[in-house]
Amino acid sequence: MSTPAATYDLGKLYGGLRLPAEKTVSTSLEIQRIPVPDQLVLPLAQHAGEPAHPVVGIGEYVLKGQLLAEPYGSLSAPVHASSSGKVVAIESWPVSRRFGENAPCIVIECDGDDTPVAPSKDMAPYNSLPPNALLKRILQGGIVGLGGAVFPTGQKLMQATTMPLEYLILNGVECEPYISCDDMLMREQAAEVLGGAQILMHALALDACYVVVESDKPDAIMAIGEALAELGDERIVLKQVPTIYPSGGEDQLVQLVTNREVPSGGLPTDVGCVVQNVGTSAAIYRWICEGEPLISRVTTVTGPGVRSPMNVMARIGTTIADVVSFAGGYNEEAEQLIIGGPMCGKSVTTDRVPLVKATNCVLVLTEKPVYGNEQPCIRCGECALVCPIQLLPQQLYWYACADNESKLRTYGLTDCIECGCCDLVCPSHIPLTSDFRNAKARFQELADEKARAERARLRFESRNERIANEQQQRERELDEQKAAAKKAGPSAIDEILNRRKNKQQNKDDE
Ligand code: SF4
């Protein structure tokens, strides 16, 4: 099969690894739709930032697409019902989060009818809306970055508009082994992906977009190429990149595609780029053009421990048990369940956890997780050679063990993308990435604590200021009354004093 012409002029990618793909087994079937399950479990925090606040109560009947929880705080996203049914609980439930095991969830008992909310009357064509209105609308769709970061897309785009921008980059680089959901999405829904790109370009007032796909995905390249030819939008260009892990990281992709280096601690917008996952782009299209908020996604169910590996279109909130069961269930050798891929995923101990907006893969392995075979560092330097950020993982490891925050910052811990390359090559089997992840979590806790203390200080100061202002106001009023009374004569002074006395008496009685 010939593939459409695609550009190859690329910037430099540091470090990284060529890993076995392990994807063929899950891409032999078309994307399969999982039917409405009996129960949906929808975590209130499926995004970076504060959990959303429920707007429905227990016992309430909800429709597919109905708002269940509204965003809280500046970095949050709404949650919508993935099917119709009754809210039977709002309670703590096991989830697959990086730094916690349980989180508040809305549990829906589905009625199986899948009745949708009435279509919105607010369905004006996207290009008739001013960019600001379009951004606000994207915010309401509960859309978050589906590549794994789950940053609320609306906020990310709004922040981006404060910077001078040049390129939109759609990330179709799915370099982690086993995961093939973006590949399948591009093969089957290329028009939606490109439709989303046009919406994003309008919202960001951009005239240049790269759709980036790895060269080992000829079917996806073909599908995007054909959809592009049909669309005839010359602002969108398809770009192929080689398959090297982790070329799909945002900063690595910007470097590869534009040869611009995102500064340490910075964002792609610092070098004029906005990166969105291809799945996010398709989700934006479905919300803006078809009125469907983010209530389902494509997920890869795969690994040697699953009977029929495949890609599924599943409703957000479907339990992993239901997802695996749809893929034929576990085989006799299944030993370990991972949410995500083998490099960045998280091993979980129960399949009661729900599929969430971030779930790109459900991986079942036939080996148990290995703990405790760690040996001392031999200073071989292998970890530094593969680090795509050019960090010194062995140094970071020393400082993480010593909990030395200032050195960790100096050596760039916050730039670590937790790709796992250093772990994989370490001959001493040191779990470097999880040490870095834990150290970052401690940083975050400290930052949250500082932010809480700062908020408390501001509240205290503002209360004191308010009390002082009220006191001044009272004194001013008293002075004015005294001056007026002086003018009016002695009987008026008595009257004022009596009034004040009565007022104080009433207050005391209360
Ligand atoms: S790869 Fe492992 S043993 Fe080698 S320097 Fe890095 S941490 Fe030490």
Ligand code: SF4
């Ligand atoms: S996990 Fe962090 S330190 Fe290790 S290779 Fe990846 S970016 Fe570098």
